[in-house]
Amino acid sequence: MQMSKLSTMRRKIQWPMIVWMTTVHALAIVGVFYLNIVNLGLIAGLYFVTCCLGICIGYHRLLTHRSFKTHKFMRRFFATCGSLALQGGPSAWVGDHRMHHVASDTEQDPHNAKKGFWYSHIGWIFFEHRPENRGAIAKLCRDIRSDWYMRMLDMGLIQIGMQVILGAGLLYLFGWGGVFCGIFLRLIVSYHFTWFVNSLCHMWGYTTYKTKSLARNNWVVGVLTWGEGWHNNHHANESRVKAGMRWWEVDVSYYVIKVLSWFGLTWGLRV
Numbered sequence: 001m002q003m004s005k006l007s008t009m010r011r012k013i014q015w016p017m018i019v020w021m022t023t024v025h026a027l028a029i030v031g032v033f034y035l036n037i038v039n040l041g042l043i044a045g046l047y048f049v050t051c052c053l054g055i056c057i058g059y060h061r062l063l064t065h066r067s068f069k070t071h072k073f074m075r076r077f078f079a080t081c082g083s084l085a086l087q088g089g090p091s092a093w094v095g096d097h098r099m100h101h102v103a104s105d106t107e108q109d110p111h112n113a114k115k116g117f118w119y120s121h122i123g124w125i126f127f128e129h130r131p132e133n134r135g136a137i138a139k140l141c142r143d144i145r146s147d148w149y150m151r152m153l154d155m156g157l158i159q160i161g162m163q164v165i166l167g168a169g170l171l172y173l174f175g176w177g178g179v180f181c182g183i184f185l186r187l188i189v190s191y192h193f194t195w196f197v198n199s200l201c202h203m204w205g206y207t208t209y210k211t212k213s214l215a216r217n218n219w220v221v222g223v224l225t226w227g228e229g230w231h232n233n234h235h236a237n238e239s240r241v242k243a244g245m246r247w248w249e250v251d252v253s254y255y256v257i258k259v260l261s262w263f264g265l266t267w268g269l270r271v
């Protein structure tokens with residue numbers, strides 16, 4: 001079948017994902033009523049662990065782009081933190097993101113920004129992959145699937161199980177406020193901030209480099225996402241460990257990787 005025909009085929013709606021996202025958003029609203037200084041600290045702390053260590057450093061700069069090297073136990077630690085962000089297992093995340101770089105802002109891009117803000121922000125996760133993309137995305141993450149530990153993290157039951165264990169710990173230590181803020185409100189904050197990279201950073205901001213994508217540097221997203229908002233810089237050279245290139249382009253993820261290198265925990269930083 002021709003590519004053009006395939007790409008216009010109806011894509012199945014992922015109803016479980018719609019139910020999940022609706023539920024988490026509703027429970028996050030409950031969390032707003034529990035907000036206090038302790039629970040705000042909890043959200044910030046868990047957002048750092050799951051999104052800075054997990055998604056930005058682990059899933060993105062290490063697993064997807066191999067922009068630095070580390071010990072096997074650190075690789076697995078970062079991936080475990082990433083799976084606690086409930087943005088999917090490492091293989092799916094890496095496959096989608098590598099495809100985003102291969103085919104930025106085209107029909108094959110999983111979150112093609114040319115389809116508008118809402119599609120690239122959240123809409124894309126409600127549809128299954130384009131038929132012509134499925135095999136390609138699976139191939140793009142074969143290296144991640146070669147590690148049994150990553151395959152384990154890919155399992156939805158494991159991801160939910162770890163979140164339940166975390167929630168039980170928060171309930172014991174902080175009560176229900178800890179659960180609603182530390183799990184649901186934190187997930188919503190981290191979801192939208194991460195999705196801003198796919199939506200806002202392909203629409204609004206400035207460009208330093210000429211790239212084949214619409215990627216922009218957006219300082220609001222840069223600050224909110226531990227440095228991932230310097231997205232034009234990133235698309236210009238995706239394997240570079242740094243996203244912030246000017247002194248004022250704050251890139252917390254890079255600073256953490258750099259500090260860890262002083263202790264021999266990371267090395268081979270590609271700059």
Ligand SMILES: [Zn+2]
Binds near residue numbers: 104198213215
């Ligand atoms: Zn991008």
Ligand SMILES: [Zn+2]
Binds near residue numbers: 060
């Ligand atoms: Zn990337």
